[in-house]
Amino acid sequence: MARRMIEFENDLGEIVQYAPHPDGGLLSPGARVAEDVAIARGTYVERGAEIGSRSSVGVGSWVESGVAVGAHVRIGSNVHLAAGARVGDFARIGSGARIGASVVVKPGAVIGPDRIVAAGTVVQPAAARRLG
16 A cells, blocks of 8 residues: 655645655655654655664754664654664653754763754763763
8 A cells, every 4th residue: 555645845836746654744755754753743854864773853853854863762752863863772862952063972871951062063971971
C-alpha cells in the first residue's frame, strides 16, 4: 500500500512532500527514522536526517537536513537542530533549545531547556567537563 504524502509550499516557493508519522510528525521521504522512534505532532524531519532506535522528538521540533541523532536520545518540544548537527546516543536536549549547524553533542551529554548552542560547538557530557 502506498504511503499518503502531504504537500506544502516552502519559503522558496518549492513544493515539498512529507509522509505523516504515526505519532503526528511529518517525515521527508529522504529522512531515515528507525521504526520505534516517536516523532510528535508538528515536528518536521527533513531529507537526509537520520534518527536512531528508541529516540523521541517532542512536539513542534525541526530536524534539518544532514542531522544525525543516535539511539535512545530524548529531544524536547520546540527544539531546532540545524543542518549537520550530530547528537550521540543517550543524549538529552531540553525543550526550546536551539542547536546550531555542525554542533556535536557527545553521547550522554545533556543540553538544558531554552539553551542556544553556537554553530560548531562540541558539547561534552557533564562528567567529561568536570574531569577535563
